[in-house]
Amino acid sequence: MPATEKNVQYGYQFWVKEGYFGAYGKYGQRSLVIPDKNAVVAVQSLESKDISDVVKKYIIDRL
Numbered sequence: 001m002p003a004t005e006k007n008v009q010y011g012y013q014f015w016v017k018e019g020y021f022g023a024y025g026k027y028g029q030r031s032l033v034i035p036d037k038n039a040v041v042a043v044q045s046l047e048s049k050d051i052s053d054v055v056k057k058y059i060i061d062r063l
Contacts, residue, residue, distance in 0.1 A: 020060075030055060037063045 014021045022032035028045030032055070041059050045051060 032060070034060065034063065039063050 014023055019036060020032055020034045022030060024030055028043060028047040028049075028051040030041065030043040030045075030051070032041040033039075034041070041055065043051070043055055043059075
């Protein structure tokens with residue numbers, strides 16, 4: 001998640017945004033916790049480009 005995105009804070013090694021928080025690793029690795037949906041999403045990837053849109057469209061939006 002870009003650090004320039006509004007309403008995003010970084011703390012305790014997690015990116016925190018309203019509604020969810022997560023850890024972001026190299027090459028598209030993601031761990032997202034979405035308390036309102038009672039969900040945890042983990043993504044393992046070797047993709048070097050930002051995959052945030054794919055995660056949102058195919059996983060988060062379908063919860």
